Amino acid sequence: xxxxxxxxxxxxxxxxxxxxxxxxxxxxxxxxxxxxxxxxxxxxxxxxxxxxxxxxxxxxxxxxxxxxxxxxxxxxxxxxxxxxxxxxxxxxxxxxxxxxxxxxxxxxxxxxxxxxxxxxxxxxxxxxxxxxxxxxxxxxxxxxxxxxxxxxxxxxxxxxxxxxxxxxxxxxxxxxxxxxxxxxxxxxxxxxxxxxxxxxxxxxxxxxxxxxxxxxxxxxxxxxxxxxxxxxxxxxxxxxxxxxxxxxxxxxxxxxxxxxxxxxxxxxxxxxxxxxxxxxxxxxxxxxxxxxxxxxxxxxxxxxxxxxxxxxxxxxxxxxxxxxxxxxxxxxxxxxxxxxxxxxxxxxxxxxxxxxxxxxxxxxxxxxxxxxxxxxxxxxxxxxxxxxxxxxxxxxxxxxxxxxxxxxxxxxxxxxxxxxxxxxxxxxxxxxxxxxxxxxxxxxxxxxxxxx
Amino acid sequence: xxxxxxxxxxxxxxxxxxxxxxxxxxxxxxxxxxxxxxxxxxxxxxxxxxxxxxxxxxxxxxxxxxxxxxxxxxxxxxxxxxxxxxxxxxxxxxxxxxxxxxxxxxxxxxxxxxxxxxxxxxxxxxxxxxxxxxxxxxxxxxxxxxxxxxxxxxxxxxxxxxxxxxxxxxxxxxxxxxxxxxxxxxxxxxxxxxxxxxxxxxxxxxxxxxxxxxxxxxxxxxxxxxxxxxxxxxxxxxxxxxx
Numbered sequence: 147x148x149x150x151x152x153x154x155x156x157x158x159x160x161x162x163x164x165x166x167x168x169x170x171x172x173x174x175x176x177x178x179x180x181x182x183x184x185x186x187x188x189x190x191x192x193x194x195x196x197x198x199x200x201x202x203x204x205x206x207x208x209x210x211x212x213x214x215x216x217x218x219x220x221x222x223x224x225x226x227x228x229x230x231x232x233x234x235x236x237x238x239x240x241x242x243x244x245x246x247x248x249x250x251x252x253x254x255x256x257x258x259x260x261x262x263x264x265x266x267x268x269x270x271x272x273x274x275x276x277x278x279x280x281x282x283x284x285x286x287x288x289x290x291x292x293x294x295x296x297x298x299x300x301x302x303x304x305x306x307x308x309x310x311x312x313x314x315x316x317x318x319x320x321x322x323x324x325x326x327x328x329x330x331x332x333x334x335x336x337x338x339x340x341x342x343x344x345x346x347x348x349x350x351x352x353x354x355x356x357x358x359x360x361x362x363x364x365x366x367x368x369x370x371x372x373x374x375x376x377x378x379x380x381x382x383x384x385x386x387x388x389x390x391x392x393x394x395x396x397x398x399x400x401x402x403x404x405x406x407x408x409x410x411x412x413x414x415x416x417x418x419x420x421x422x423x424x425x426x427x428x429x430x431x432x433x434x435x436x437x438x439x440x441x442x443x444x445x446x447x448x449x450x451x452x453x454x455x456x457x458x459x460x461x462x463x464x465x466x467x468x469x470x471x472x473x474x475x476x477x478x479x480x481x482x483x484x485x486x487x488x489x490x491x492x493x494x495x496x497x498x499x500x501x502x503x504x505x506x507x508x509x510x511x512x513x514x515x516x517x518x519x520x521x522x523x524x525x526x527x528x529x530x531x532x533x534x535x536x537x538x539x540x541x542x543x544x545x546x547x548x549x550x551x552x553x554x555x556x557x558x559x560x561x562x563x564x565x566x567x568x569x570x571x572x573x574x575x576x577x578x579x580x581x582x583x584x585x586x587x588x589x590x591x592x593x594x595x596x597x598x
Numbered sequence: 599x600x601x602x603x604x605x606x607x608x609x610x611x612x613x614x615x616x617x618x619x620x621x622x623x624x625x626x627x628x629x630x631x632x633x634x635x636x637x638x639x640x641x642x643x644x645x646x647x648x649x650x651x652x653x654x655x656x657x658x659x660x661x662x663x664x665x666x667x668x669x670x671x672x673x674x675x676x677x678x679x680x681x682x683x684x685x686x687x688x689x690x691x692x693x694x695x696x697x698x699x700x701x702x703x704x705x706x707x708x709x710x711x712x713x714x715x716x717x718x719x720x721x722x723x724x725x726x727x728x729x730x731x732x733x734x735x736x737x738x739x740x741x742x743x744x745x746x747x748x749x750x751x752x753x754x755x756x757x758x759x760x761x762x763x764x765x766x767x768x769x770x771x772x773x774x775x776x777x778x779x780x781x782x783x784x785x786x787x788x789x790x791x792x793x794x795x796x797x798x799x800x801x802x803x804x805x806x807x808x809x810x811x812x813x814x815x816x817x818x819x820x821x822x823x824x825x826x827x828x829x830x831x832x833x834x835x836x837x838x839x840x841x
Contacts, residue, residue, distance in 0.1 A: 188678060188679075188725065188726055189643060189726070190643075190678065190679065190680065190681055190726055190727075190728075191678045194678070201631060202631050204630075206676075206725065208676060208677070208678030209678075210677075210678050210683040212682070212683060238677060238685065240674070240676075240677075242647075242674055242721070242723045243649070243672055243674070243719075243721040243723075244630060244633060244636065244647055244648070244649035244721045244722075244723050245630070245632060246632050247632075247651055247719070250672060250719065250721065251672070251688075252688075293677070293678070293683045295676065295677040295678050295683070295685075297676050297723070297725070299630070299647065299723070300630050300631055300632060301632060302631055302632075
């Protein structure tokens with residue numbers, strides 16, 4: 147059962163971890179857990195997919211394509227004109243009580259509706275990329291209805307992202323039967339459904355379906371793919387839906403806290419770039435799986451890829467995979483982290499040093515009574531941009547900066563480096579000088595010994 | 599109207615099984631991260647996930663029983679589990695009936711008197727449906743309860759049997775079920791052979807009853823062997839992990 151409360155110490159632990167770019171499970175701020183994606187598990191559905199994030203969140207999506215009538219009752223004329231030529235997409239998300247105790251009885255109803263609406267809004271708008279006009283069979287009468295049903299089987303945070311990922315894969319897996327339309331005169335049209343299963347086609351535009359990235363603002367930073375505890379620490383959430391071209395298809399801010407405009411921009415940019423790379427790796431995963439199946443089929447082996455439509459086949463579930471059939475979407479990079487860390491430390495030291503210099507200067511200038519160095523320093527920081535309008539002061543500030551810089555450990559290090567280089571160069575020079583000044587007999591002697 | 603031939607000339611059924619053959623059973627305990635005990639089981643094309651929570655404090659005061667634990671069973675069907683999409687509400691009468699059958703079965707088998715004033719929740723999620731709802735629900739719940747470590751008298755194994763053309767047939771699938779075949783679902787305790795659940799919804803000649811019943815009993819014993827193997831295997835894996 148996911149926790150509903152968090153203790154202050156846990157809260158603090160997560161906050162500091164996020165600040166230092168290392169989370170409880172060793173990930174960095176922008177690392178996803180391992181994604182395991184499988185398609186075609188439900189034989190009774192037109193298409194299905196299942197996605198697991200790490201060893202936690204687990205979502206199963208079944209897509210069913212069924213015949214239905216186009217409903218135009220009570221719709222305005224201009225809307226009806228567009229609607230008459232289109233199929234429909236109907237979404238439904240259900241949180242099963244097996245995932246969490248909170249979802250038992252009627253406990254999940256509100257949450258279900260919220261998730262369903264989010265999915266529906268993205269897939270029914272023009273930004274979904276699905277070609278709904280291709281789903282129309284006879285305009286104004288018959289069309290295909292695509293039912294997308296998601297079931298949450300296990301819950302360990304970051305539900306929405308997983309639902310979107312799984313939906314995308316399930317749509318890839320979906321095949322729509324072909325129809326043969328016949329005009330039998332008198333304006334009557336009949337159609338037949340083709341029996342040729344091989345000729346069934348994917349829904350056009352499945353690849354343009356966006357994925358969602360939820361960014362959680364913790365402290366002054368943001369993270370992706372939060373665990374349940376991290377979700378409790380989250381001040382504000384931002385859902386960014388992105389398609390494969392890197393276009394933002396929707397934004398939704400939720401949660402109690404607020405987001406700074408500057409941070410908002412950064413978050414959207416992060417979501418965009420992450421979403422694009424996520425789509426790339428997801429597409430590769432489903433393609434690879436299909437290739438595997440095709441290869442086996444061509445070799446006339448069992449086409450079910452060894453898993454036989456089983457949700458918990460031995461191959462995937464026992465024991466927990468050391469490595470699934472793909473690399474983690476984003477990996478924790480120790481080198482990058484170290485670099486980041488070093489820079490942070492440098493910056494901090496530099497700042498401290500500057501602060502000390504400032505204090506020293508103040509002590510020299512002001513009277514002894516002045517003990518509120520700290521406050522003054524902060525005030526000075528605030529006022530600086532105001533004073534900066536004066537040309538003279540700018541110059542003095544620049545000079546100050548330069549002096550401070552020279553006394554900072556960073557520049558000391560630079561100086562030391564330069565010194566070392568000079569020393570080394572001098573040594574080199576000396577060596578060459580020494581060899582030049584050696585008596586010629588020495589060389590002769592060496593040559594003669596070599597000859598012998 | 600021509601009736602679909604359910605048993606072919608070679609004595610094979612429409613899914614290629616013989617008369618006394620079970621569908622392939624594939625099961626796995628401990629599949630979920632949040633539940634106290636869980637299991638996944640598939641019999642042919644029927645697939646079911648079970649989760650057990652508890653024993654724990656009862657949610658509402660009305661549910662508290664002062665001498666034993668209260669057992670709560672909830673079944674949900676995925677909208678895509680049948681050949682036609684259908685969204686069922688949780689108060690669907692058919693589902694509630696099955697849930698109460700499962701509840702009654704386990705009330706006598708779980709040692710509820712050990713956990714007075716508490717509650718044990720059994721949640722079942724059917725992901726794909728191809729006949730035999732009650733039997734798969736009971737088998738999945740048994741595995742999940744064992745995984746949760748809840749004390750029970752014995753395993754409970756359920757199996758269905760029917761009668762097609764005067765011949766007893768084991769483990770009916772959806773096609774056979776929907777062709778007016780008399781179907782008998784039996785749940786029993788394999789060690790003592792005691793029957794805890796018996797259900798039949800259509801008519802069957804009394805003379806045939808004995809043979810159909812025997813066939814179902816044999817099926818239950820077979821299922822018991824499979825479940826037992828899986829449980830032992832699972833415990834062995836756990837022990838190895840501990841080393």
